[in-house]
Amino acid sequence: MAVNGSAKQVEHQVSDLDLKVNLSETLKEIPPPETLTFGQTMTDHMLISTFHPSTGWSDPEIKSYGPLSLDPASSCFQYSTNVFEGMKAYIGPDGKPRLFRPTLNMARMTRSAGRVALPPFDTDELLKLIKKLVQLESRWIPRTKGYSLYVRPTIIGSRATLSVGPSDHAILYVICSPTGPYFRTGHKPVSLLAVDEHVRSWPGGTGGYKLALNYAPTLMPQQLAAKLGYDQCLWLLGEDKRVTEVGAMNFFVVVKRDDGDLDVITPPLDGTILPGVTRDSTLALVAAHPSRTVLPNLPASTKLYAREHQLTMHELAELAQQDRLLEAFGVGTAAVVAGVGRIGFQGKDINLPPHESGLGPIGRALYDRIVDIQEGKFEWEGWSVVCDLE
Amino acid sequence: MAVNGSAKQVEHQVSDLDLKVNLSETLKEIPPPETLTFGQTMTDHMLISTFHPSTGWSDPEIKSYGPLSLDPASSCFQYSTNVFEGMKAYIGPDGKPRLFRPTLNMARMTRSAGRVALPPFDTDELLKLIKKLVQLESRWIPRTKGYSLYVRPTIIGSRATLSVGPSDHAILYVICSPTGPYFRTGHKPVSLLAVDEHVRSWPGGTGGYKLALNYAPTLMPQQLAAKLGYDQCLWLLGEDKRVTEVGAMNFFVVVKRDDGDLDVITPPLDGTILPGVTRDSTLALVAAHPSRTVLPNLPASTKLYAREHQLTMHELAELAQQDRLLEAFGVGTAAVVAGVGRIGFQGKDINLPPHESGLGPIGRALYDRIVDIQEGKFEWEGWSVVCDLE
Numbered sequence: 001m002a003v004n005g006s007a008k009q010v011e012h013q014v015s016d017l018d019l020k021v022n023l024s025e026t027l028k029e030i031p032p033p034e035t036l037t038f039g040q041t042m043t044d045h046m047l048i049s050t051f052h053p054s055t056g057w058s059d060p061e062i063k064s065y066g067p068l069s070l071d072p073a074s075s076c077f078q079y080s081t082n083v084f085e086g087m088k089a090y091i092g093p094d095g096k097p098r099l100f101r102p103t104l105n106m107a108r109m110t111r112s113a114g115r116v117a118l119p120p121f122d123t124d125e126l127l128k129l130i131k132k133l134v135q136l137e138s139r140w141i142p143r144t145k146g147y148s149l150y151v152r153p154t155i156i157g158s159r160a161t162l163s164v165g166p167s168d169h170a171i172l173y174v175i176c177s178p179t180g181p182y183f184r185t186g187h188k189p190v191s192l193l194a195v196d197e198h199v200r201s202w203p204g205g206t207g208g209y210k211l212a213l214n215y216a217p218t219l220m221p222q223q224l225a226a227k228l229g230y231d232q233c234l235w236l237l238g239e240d241k242r243v244t245e246v247g248a249m250n251f252f253v254v255v256k257r258d259d260g261d262l263d264v265i266t267p268p269l270d271g272t273i274l275p276g277v278t279r280d281s282t283l284a285l286v287a288a289h290p291s292r293t294v295l296p297n298l299p300a301s302t303k304l305y306a307r308e309h310q311l312t313m314h315e316l317a318e319l320a321q322q323d324r325l326l327e328a329f330g331v332g333t334a335a336v337v338a339g340v341g342r343i344g345f346q347g348k349d350i351n352l353p354p355h356e357s358g359l360g361p362i363g364r365a366l367y368d369r370i371v372d373i374q375e376g377k378f379e380w381e382g383w384s385v386v387c388d389l390e
Numbered sequence: 391m392a393v394n395g396s397a398k399q400v401e402h403q404v405s406d407l408d409l410k411v412n413l414s415e416t417l418k419e420i421p422p423p424e425t426l427t428f429g430q431t432m433t434d435h436m437l438i439s440t441f442h443p444s445t446g447w448s449d450p451e452i453k454s455y456g457p458l459s460l461d462p463a464s465s466c467f468q469y470s471t472n473v474f475e476g477m478k479a480y481i482g483p484d485g486k487p488r489l490f491r492p493t494l495n496m497a498r499m500t501r502s503a504g505r506v507a508l509p510p511f512d513t514d515e516l517l518k519l520i521k522k523l524v525q526l527e528s529r530w531i532p533r534t535k536g537y538s539l540y541v542r543p544t545i546i547g548s549r550a551t552l553s554v555g556p557s558d559h560a561i562l563y564v565i566c567s568p569t570g571p572y573f574r575t576g577h578k579p580v581s582l583l584a585v586d587e588h589v590r591s592w593p594g595g596t597g598g599y600k601l602a603l604n605y606a607p608t609l610m611p612q613q614l615a616a617k618l619g620y621d622q623c624l625w626l627l628g629e630d631k632r633v634t635e636v637g638a639m640n641f642f643v644v645v646k647r648d649d650g651d652l653d654v655i656t657p658p659l660d661g662t663i664l665p666g667v668t669r670d671s672t673l674a675l676v677a678a679h680p681s682r683t684v685l686p687n688l689p690a691s692t693k694l695y696a697r698e699h700q701l702t703m704h705e706l707a708e709l710a711q712q713d714r715l716l717e718a719f720g721v722g723t724a725a726v727v728a729g730v731g732r733i734g735f736q737g738k739d740i741n742l743p744p745h746e747s748g749l750g751p752i753g754r755a756l757y758d759r760i761v762d763i764q765e766g767k768f769e770w771e772g773w774s775v776v777c778d779l780e
Contacts, residue, residue: 038549069458073429073542077458077472077544077546078472079609080605086770115610116609117606150552153469164426164608166609166613181561189630194459199594213470213607215470215602217595217596219507219555247554
């Protein structure tokens with residue numbers, strides 16, 4: 001196909017392109033950090049590049065944040081050819097902005113774009129451009145613990161015809177939004193309604209990709225859960241009611257083993273689960289404790305085992321009844337770690353042991369360690385990447 | 391929730407609003423019908439109305455076709471809160487434009503919008519506005535058999551925040567595109583590749599709704615099918631490899647029964663199948679033959695039975711082997727009826743009996759009758775609705 005041919009031709013040209021920087025003449029006033037609501041305030045600038053089938057990606061440009069102009073027949077409206085990523089930038093003790101494991105986001109974005117037949121792009125080049133944008137916008141990163149600059153790379157299909165087909169035109173853009181901690185008043189545990197009438201993801205579906213289209217179907221079930229007094233949906237799948245995700249986060253439980261040690265369990269990446277960066281980081285840190293690092297405020301004598309295992313509602317209820325279900329939490333870029341207080345299913349609630357701070361010791365230890373790594377206060381495996389441009 | 395409250399308040403206000411008509415000063419030149427490619431040429435005007443949570447839907451406006459301006463954080467880009475409909479307008483023998491069963495599209499659009507938590511709208515009012523737009527654009531409807539004006543009502547969420555939630559801002563618009571017959575050079579049978587690695591829809595998913603998000607996941611599998619020499623994907627679901635849809639059409643087969651009569655079979659509306667207007671029309675016409683109407687060029691002695699039944703690949707292969715699988719076709723607004731020549735599955739092809747015109751007698755009879763009804767040449771149950779405004 002012509003689309004693929006031409007996309008391939010330009011795939012590696014992006015790095016040769018010049019970045020145009022057109023800074024805003026007047027800059028916005030930065031609101032006090034405590035007034036920030038997630039995703040509502042945008043910074044002064046955005047990064048943008050457009051893809052044309054014959055000329056490939058245009059010179060990327062950093063310019064004033066502003067509206068996009070699109071033909072009403074565009075693929076992004078009509079057929080949801082849209083992918084995005086969620087990243088966060090922090091200010092390190094050295095005063096320099098940092099990103100958290102950004103190459104994982106770049107790799108996932110490539111996979112996501114391929115799944116909906118969007119043109120490929122140079123991830124190394126895009127990461128350089130994102131670093132440049134974060135540097136330029138670094139005055140927007142609040143210097144307060146738990147605050148960060150949320151970075152949202154997005155690609156939308158802009159092919160303007162109503163026939164169903166791969167979008168051979170696209171717009172790649174990156175926008176930034178300063179954000180506070182997900183839970184403003186400490187960690188309040190969330191309540192979950194386990195939902196099996198509506199199904200978020202399915203084997204052979206797109207749940208394992210970061211696509212805009214995975215989110216719209218969750219909004220109405222989320223409204224139903226809210227009406228019943230629950231904060232989020234716990235998504236189930238199949239006859240055996242196995243758990244996939246919680247809201248838009250990966251789901252974890254902490255289970256006491258027969259030998260007294262602890263299993264930290266999350267569903268495996270079977271295609272129905274988003275391969276989350278925080279999920280991967282959580283599994284890695286759990287596996288490293290205590291042999292390679294001791295997590296904050298956990299005794300080195302507590303052994304943790306990272307397990308990827310399909311959890312069913314039946315199993316969760318049984319573990320709770322045996323007092324072996326010690327903690328449940330969701331993990332993701334926005335909240336980092338969000339503790340779960342109860343899980344409603346078929347008219348009954350599974351209650352998790354309450355903790356004064358809203359997070360149990362394992363969830364709390366992971367939260368503290370991950371945030372410390374993100375903010376450059378604890379060095380771990382090069383996960384925190386300084387936005388220094390060569 | 392505030393969103394729902396305010397949406398409800400304005401739900402029935404749309405009919406009180408005035409339509410603003412701002413016609414283009416210069417009109418486009420209409421291309422020769424034979425040069426039209428589906429969905430590429432747009433007419434002069436579009437209909438548009440915007441939803442604001444505090445003021446509801448704005449006065450609808452018919453104005454020059456042109457780009458939409460949207461915040462990069464908009465819900466339609468980030469979370470795929472997008473629905474659409476596909477309708478066709480024809481010129482009847484009386485010279486007046488007509489729509490085909492438009493109330494079914496309006497009802498489906500309401501269901502689709504609710505599924506992705508978009509604000510409700512007044513379908514009666516929208517249909518009046520569409521009729522007005524079609525009247526204004528009627529010079530674009532080719533007067534040639536098989537040609538029509540494709541009408542695409544769309545609603546996109548325009549809430550400009552990155553937090554995941556129902557879009558309390560929206561844009562409703564209707565665009566029109568003149569179009570020729572799907573198969574320009576007569577009916578060429580399409581080849582299908584049965585796909586079970588990628589799944590289009592699943593129980594508890596959104597396959598039964600007309601959502602933009604159902605389409606992006608089909609593009610990459612469609613490219614794979616094309617590489618293997620097949621025109622379209624035949625979507626399968628589950629261990630028993632049951633058929634859901636073909637491309638973006640509903641799937642039908644004609645099967646010889648033991649008693650020599652014919653079953654016309656399509657999968658039931660179990661939530662994984664789009665409730666297609668052409669699907670419904672096909673079932674109704676099959677059920678009406680021969681007792682209430684005799685379909686074109688079919689003997690009245692041929693008895694047809696309309697059946698909704700879950701078809702598996704195993705069953706299709708078995709019926710083909712027994713020489714009982716007489717025809718297979720997809721039905722939908724764009725193609726009306728598209729004959730199937732072969733179905734590839736697990737390295738083998740199921741071949742359908744060839745027909746000189748590409749469609750077998752049942753598919754051909756249905757195509758001819760439906761197009762005659764659509765073009766106002768055969769009156770049936772009020773299906774063809776004249777765009778006469780009171």
